[in-house]
Amino acid sequence: MQDNNWQKYFLKIALKYGLTGALLYVVALVVLYQIGSNPIMSNTLSGILVLILFVFFAVKEFRDIYNNKQLHFWQGLLLGTATYLIIAVISACFYYIYLSYINQELLINIQEIQREFLADNKVDMIEERGEAWYQESFDMIDNITVMDLAWDDFLRKAGIGVFVTIIISVILRRVPKEYLN
DSSP states (O other), X not given: OOOSOTHXXXXXXXXXXXXXXXXXXXXXXXXXXXXXXXXXXXXHXXXXXXHHHHHHHHHHHIIIIISTTOBOHHHHHHHHHXXXXXXXXXXXXXXXXXXXXXXXXXXXXXXXXXXXXXXXXHHHHHHHHOHHHHHHHHHHGGGOOHHHHHHHHHHXXXXXXXXXXXXXXXXXXXXXXXXXX
């Protein structure tokens, strides 16, 4: 379908890929945790993979099907941003609900993993940042809340999403020849 009224497809495509990507992320997170995977790594890796795939396919579909096989950088950037923000918001909300109501022990597991990481790297961290910083970091682990983890999840996905969207928008960019002169 070729149509010069490309604006009406932006929201449709962003919602399609954003909601589907968020659903896939939720399923991946639950499955990975249930099979005993590290909850922090599972969350990060599945989030990155989902963002890359769904931003790419959203921008590619828009370019190839709804925009006459043309894509300006700003169009890719706008569509990719809408897509990754939908994924980031929904996944952060799910992460909050999951940690608060479904699997409350996961917060304790995450805190233990972070304590182990600090303990395993104590010498290097003290050398780089000092004893006071290390002790403060260790003590702060007990103050981590579910909201902190959900907010971190959102910020991590949004940060990665910006980077991924810029790259995908550059790679998929195709402008009419009259713009190149």
